[in-house]
Amino acid sequence: MKFYTNLYLQELTAHKKGLIGWSIGMILMVAGGMSKYQGYKQAGESVNDFMAGMPEGVLAVFGGGQLDLTQAVWFYALIFLYLLIMGAIHSAMLGAELIAKEERDNTCEFLYVNPISRTDIITAKLLAGVTNLVVLNLVTLVSSLLIVEAFNDGDSVTNQIFLMMIGLFFVQIIFLSIGMASAAVVKKPKLVSPIATGFMLSTFFLSMYIKIKGDYEWLQYFTPFHYFDGETIVKDNALNPTFIVLSIGIIIFMFSFTYFVFNKRDLNT
Amino acid sequence: MNIIETKKLTKYYGKDRGIVDVDLSVEEGEVFGFVGPNGAGKSTTIRTLLSLIYPTSGSATIFGKDVIEHGPEIKQNIGYLPADVHYYDSMKVKSLLNYSASFYDKDCTKRMEQLVKIMDLDVNRKISDLSLGNKKKVGIVQGLLHEPKLIILDEPTSGLDPLMQQNFFNLIEEENQKGATIFFSSHILGEVQKLCDRVAIIKDGKIIKVEKVADLMRNSYTKFRIETKTDLKQEDFNGESINNFVSKKGTTTFLFKGDINVIISKVSELDLISLRIVEPDLEEIFMHYYRDEDADA
Numbered sequence: 001m002k003f004y005t006n007l008y009l010q011e012l013t014a015h016k017k018g019l020i021g022w023s024i025g026m027i028l029m030v031a032g033g034m035s036k037y038q039g040y041k042q043a044g045e046s047v048n049d050f051m052a053g054m055p056e057g058v059l060a061v062f063g064g065g066q067l068d069l070t071q072a073v074w075f076y077a078l079i080f081l082y083l084l085i086m087g088a089i090h091s092a093m094l095g096a097e098l099i100a101k102e103e104r105d106n107t108c109e110f111l112y113v114n115p116i117s118r119t120d121i122i123t124a125k126l127l128a129g130v131t132n133l134v135v136l137n138l139v140t141l142v143s144s145l146l147i148v149e150a151f152n153d154g155d156s157v158t159n160q161i162f163l164m165m166i167g168l169f170f171v172q173i174i175f176l177s178i179g180m181a182s183a184a185v186v187k188k189p190k191l192v193s194p195i196a197t198g199f200m201l202s203t204f205f206l207s208m209y210i211k212i213k214g215d216y217e218w219l220q221y222f223t224p225f226h227y228f229d230g231e232t233i234v235k236d237n238a239l240n241p242t243f244i245v246l247s248i249g250i251i252i253f254m255f256s257f258t259y260f261v262f263n264k265r266d267l268n269t
Numbered sequence: 270m271n272i273i274e275t276k277k278l279t280k281y282y283g284k285d286r287g288i289v290d291v292d293l294s295v296e297e298g299e300v301f302g303f304v305g306p307n308g309a310g311k312s313t314t315i316r317t318l319l320s321l322i323y324p325t326s327g328s329a330t331i332f333g334k335d336v337i338e339h340g341p342e343i344k345q346n347i348g349y350l351p352a353d354v355h356y357y358d359s360m361k362v363k364s365l366l367n368y369s370a371s372f373y374d375k376d377c378t379k380r381m382e383q384l385v386k387i388m389d390l391d392v393n394r395k396i397s398d399l400s401l402g403n404k405k406k407v408g409i410v411q412g413l414l415h416e417p418k419l420i421i422l423d424e425p426t427s428g429l430d431p432l433m434q435q436n437f438f439n440l441i442e443e444e445n446q447k448g449a450t451i452f453f454s455s456h457i458l459g460e461v462q463k464l465c466d467r468v469a470i471i472k473d474g475k476i477i478k479v480e481k482v483a484d485l486m487r488n489s490y491t492k493f494r495i496e497t498k499t500d501l502k503q504e505d506f507n508g509e510s511i512n513n514f515v516s517k518k519g520t521t522t523f524l525f526k527g528d529i530n531v532i533i534s535k536v537s538e539l540d541l542i543s544l545r546i547v548e549p550d551l552e553e554i555f556m557h558y559y560r561d562e563d564a565d566a
Contacts, residue, residue: 004372108321110369
């Protein structure tokens with residue numbers, strides 16, 4: 001195993017524009033979401049009364065009805081779901097793209113003919129992917145801290161935002177690994193990204209289903225969106241250790257699977 | 270030691286035949302032609318040698334080392350020019366070449382600059398703005414900039430204008446004189462004939478012949494071109510080993526293999542308008558190997 005700085009930097013350059021776009025998207029999502037909070041805060045208790053009158057199913061989607069939307073951090077927990085979705089789409093697509101683009105664009109007759117093993121190619125691409133995720137996560141963290149604190153007039157919420165960002169990072173890595181594993185196993189490069197994002201969306205809808213129905217507890221293990229639910233993090237002021245262990249397990253499995261399968265298969269040239 | 274050696278190399282894509290039991294040995298310093306019609310298995314063989322795809326059975330070694338196990342190591346000394354050249358569209362030629370060079374253990378700057386000059390390449394242009402021919406030129410520079418000991422060419426001249434083809438052939442001959450081994454795959458026999466020492470002919474995934482080009486050209490066949498008042502039939506030369514017999518509008522051509530005296534005496538019985546005996550090109554010699562493909566087309 002050797003680390004190829006040239007390939008790593010090449011991958012960073014290739015995804016630079018995309019990363020800037022997603023970063024702006026994240027900032028807009030935090031800012032746009034929190035700007036609505038102003039209205040809720042002014043309306044005061046009547047918002048909570050209004051929410052209490054909503055049907056349970058609708059309520060579940062908006063945080064199960066336990067959220068005090070007049071407090072900044074609870075409101076942020078609501079927005080956090082959308083940050084999770086954005087982070088998940090970004091990383092699933094990135095993971096798929098990192099591997100599949102060489103076959104889609106026919107550049108694998110260049111890259112894989114270089115004196116570098118497939119294992120080292122995956123490693124450099126994986127690290128470039130993780131770097132992208134870290135940057136997007138930090139952008140989200142900083143913008144969240146600044147914007148939420150600007151609206152917050154209660155206790156400091158820094159700790160809870162930090163916890164949610166760790167949760168976001170786990171979700172990002174999980175879907176990066178799923179994106180890469182899809183690219184390793186799916187032979188038609190154009191199908192990789194749709195399959196990875198399709199899978200990601202189905203886990204999202206599963207988490208919504210569990211929230212609305214309120215039972216089927218065993219299903220929660222199948223959706224990373226449930227592992228790092230903003231409402232639960234704010235309530236517990238902690239991450240659930242079971243889900244952290246489970247996440248690490250999924251990540252290790254998916255990355256090992258990627259290395260193993262991709263090393264064995266024919267490239268589409 | 271053979272530079273390339275394959276043993277019963279076989280590749281199936283699912284049920285589809287790629288190559289079957291390909292045995293090749295390419296010696297150090299030779300220019301080896303790999304000839305066959307499209308779809309015969311030339312690219313499959315090359316991609317297996319480069320471990321882009323893995324064989325179904327059999328094995329291949331380059332520089333005496335297994336191509337899968339020692340892939341990255343042997344690729345330090347392989348230069349490859351694919352049939353279709355594809356690079357990252359947003360990159361400039363210069364950064365692409367530098368990027369390519371950065372994978373090798375040695376400093377390639379000097380040779381890269383020489384090659385850019387020889388191929389008359391504008392390195393400040395973006396890959397996406399290049400014509401097919403210019404992309405091919407980038408491919409040539411990129412494939413040779415690390416002064417590889419083995420150069421693998423897959424249909425290398427497509428897209429190059431005749432002047433650049435000549436530059437390219439000179440370059441390949443130069444590399445060969447410096448000691449590089451050349452593996453040259455093509456369906457254009459003329460260029461193989463010009464450059465190669467030996468050729469392997471592949472058809473339907475199988476090697477059907479490996480021979481020295483010189484032997485093929487010199488000893489095996491003679492081409493007759495006869496003009497007569499009436500068309501001739503192949504039966505007129507009954508018993509002689511004749512290939513590619515064509516008789517049209519009084520002009521008859523065929524390839525002959527065997528005792529030249531016998532055929533000359535037969536020809537002398539004819540009422541001739543003109544007679545020419547020439548060296549056939551490879552294309553004609555190999556024509557009968559391809560006849561099945563022609564019938565399909």
